[in-house]
Amino acid sequence: MNQLSSGFTLFLSLLVEAIPFLLLGVLLSGLMLLFIDERKLIAHLPRNPLLAALAGSSIGFLFPVCECGNVPVARRLLMQGASAPVAIGFLLAAPTINPIVIWATWTAFRDQPEIVVLRVVFSLFIATLIGWVFSAQADLRPLLQPAVAAAIPQSQVPPSTPESSRLLQSGTFLLAQPGKPIRMDTTELQATLVASSTTSKPLSDRLQLLVANTIQEIRELGGVLVLGSLVAAVIQVAIPRELILSLGQGPVTSIIAMLTLGAVVSICSTVDAFFALSFAAAFTSGSLLAFLVFGPMIDLKGLALMLTIFRGRAVIYLFALAAQLTFLLTLFVNLQIS
Amino acid sequence: MIQSRQQFSSRILNWLDIVAITAWGVLLLSYWLTGKLGLLIHPRYFGLSVIAGFGLLVVGALGGRQLMRSHPVSVRHFTLFPPGWMSSLLLATACLGLLVTPQPFASHTALQRGINEPLALTRSQPQTFRANAQPEARSLIDWVRTLDVYPEPDAYAGQKVKVQGFVVHSPEMPDQYLTISRFAITCCAADAYPVGLPVKLQQSRRAYPPDTWLEVEGKMVTENLQNKRQLTIQAKSLKPISEPKNPYAY
Structure with missing residues (x-):
């Protein structure tokens, strides 16, 4: 009974602390989707692969989206002619490199500021590096799902003609073929349409879209947040402390445990810092970082979404590279810094 | 249709x-x-x-x-x-x-979250350090933080102490000792960690069941508990108080 009541308190406290950040993240990402013109942005990005990867990793600051929002945006970026380093850098870094996530992490780890700083640095580093690695593949199309590949403009120059938006529409539509029960396209389509014709849509329509978008995102992300908090609460009260400590105090085992948890618990990056916080007492700093860096890049939910852009092979590369880099960096933290 | x-x-x-x-x-x-x-x-x-x-x-x-x-x-x-x-x-x-009204954490959780372990394990870093001229004005968490910075128990011997907290019966300690504790939080209940000091009683601790809120007055002594020297409150008076509206310490 005691267990149950403290588990319940923990569960509710995670939710009450996290929901404000979730709401803020959802509202801002909705605003950005409706009011930023991505094509102009792409046209201004650098061409050098390393710089492009870095730029792609950093533009998350303009799109405060969770890992569930960044996949559609990355896909749109690719289809609109962004280079591979930009798109991959964005895909991996955007969930972490944005103001709301950094604020939430600061809120949770106020007394361990190194976690906040290292989270940002490691995420940027890993995303840029992987983006750069993928630039070695001059033609990205063999790694992409056919429908996405078909939609990429041949010239790799940001299109601005009306044709391209028809191309986009058909590309988006193709993905919803039978056998692929993924229905994410309406929103994306709308966002694309809105983004590509910012001037033509009246403000009131855009606000209507914003409201509808906000409700859906809160429902989906909030639902996952509830499940994630439940997992955190159950682990905290049901697993014997000796087991958690023996796992959490080992420099290697703690990282592996947290990497696994990060991949399985698909909690939104805006609020994952609070989830990690509930493990702060028992786990090494490096392993908390591993969760905070790797979790937003790749998790079960993100995997399903990523497969809408990339073929399985490419997703495995991304997954393996990100996991290894996170492991090495955070192991370094465990052994050398803390 | x-x-x-x-x-x-x-x-x-x-x-x-x-x-x-x-x-x-x-x-x-x-x-x-x-x-x-x-x-x-x-x-x-x-x-x-x-x-x-x-x-x-x-x-x-x-x-x-x-x-x-x-x-x-x-x-x-x-x-x-x-x-x-x-x-x-x-x-x-x-x-x-x-x-369902959420219940604040109690002695059970304090034990589970390792109140008997050194603070280094419960919390990686102490947060603030307040030097206090009057030892009896220190709250429980002030004491624990002070101790964390300067851990030699003898340095505090004889100082007056007056703290509030709830009772934890730690199984590792003899019957004559209880632990007076509080939960400290920095963000939310998820990171609540227990802090506490042993209290030496004149009698068996069964007079003060777990989770009772007490105001303990007395002076500091050094005791050998669990094979290590620990700063302990030698209780002069223990007064039951009602649970504070906000049970956590910051």
Whole structure:
């Protein structure tokens, strides 16, 4: 009974602390989707692969989206002619490199500021590096799902003609073929349409879209947040402390445990810092970082979404590279810094 | 026929979203109005939760207005679960929160979270250090923080002490000792960690059952407990007090 009541308190406290950040993240990402013109942005990005990867990793600051929002945006970026380093850098870094996530992490780890700083640095580093690695593949199309590949403009120059938006529409539509029960396209389509014709849509329509978008995102992300908090609460009260400590105090085992948890618990990056916080007492700093860096890049939910852009092979590369880099960096933290 | 049934069920789902979001707004605001927010999160973040509560109500109202005017901007996202599951989950959680009052952590959790272990393991870094001219003005958490910075127990011998907290019966300690404890939080109850000091009694600790709130007055001594020298309160008086409205220490 005691267990149950403290588990319940923990569960509710995670939710009450996290929901404000979730709401803020959802509202801002909705605003950005409706009011930023991505094509102009792409046209201004650098061409050098390393710089492009870095730029792609950093533009998350303009799109405060969770890992569930960044996949559609990355896909749109690719289809609109962004280079591979930009798109991959964005895909991996955007969930972490944005103001709301950094604020939430600061809120949770106020007394361990190194976690906040290292989270940002490691995420940027890993995303840029992987983006750069993928630039070695001059033609990205063999790694992409056919429908996405078909939609990429041949010239790799940001299109601005009306044709391209028809191309986009058909590309988006193709993905919803039978056998692929993924229905994410309406929103994306709308966002694309809105983004590509910012001037033509009246403000009131855009606000209507914003409201509808906000409700859906809160429902989906909030639902996952509830499940994630439940997992955190159950682990905290049901697993014997000796087991958690023996796992959490080992420099290697703690990282592996947290990497696994990060991949399985698909909690939104805006609020994952609070989830990690509930493990702060028992786990090494490096392993908390591993969760905070790797979790937003790749998790079960993100995997399903990523497969809408990339073929399985490419997703495995991304997954393996990100996991290894996170492991090495955070192991370094465990052994050398803390 | 089929189409109208589909329309009907999608309308229900749309309303379910609105109800779930509104319920969360109501929950956050009711925690604020009934003063229960302090059981869950650090006072620093009360404002955020209150704003979010109002924000959710506004989103719910705007969404409801859209539906009333019967031109729902109906878009379905990529979803991991069948439609309706997530909103039902949110709604159920909000209702649970409204019906069941969360209880502050107690002695059981303090033991489970390792009150007997050195602070280094419970919390990686001490937060603030206040040098206090009058030792009896130190709260329990002030004592623990001071001790964390300068751990030699003999340095505090004979100092007067007056602290409040709840009773924990630690199984490793003899019957004549209890631990007076509090939970400290930096963000929310998820990171609550217990702090405590042993108290030496004149009699068996059974007179003070676990989770009783006490004000302990006495002076500091050094005792050999669990094979290490520990700063201990030699109790002169133990006065039962009622549980503070906000049980956590900051």
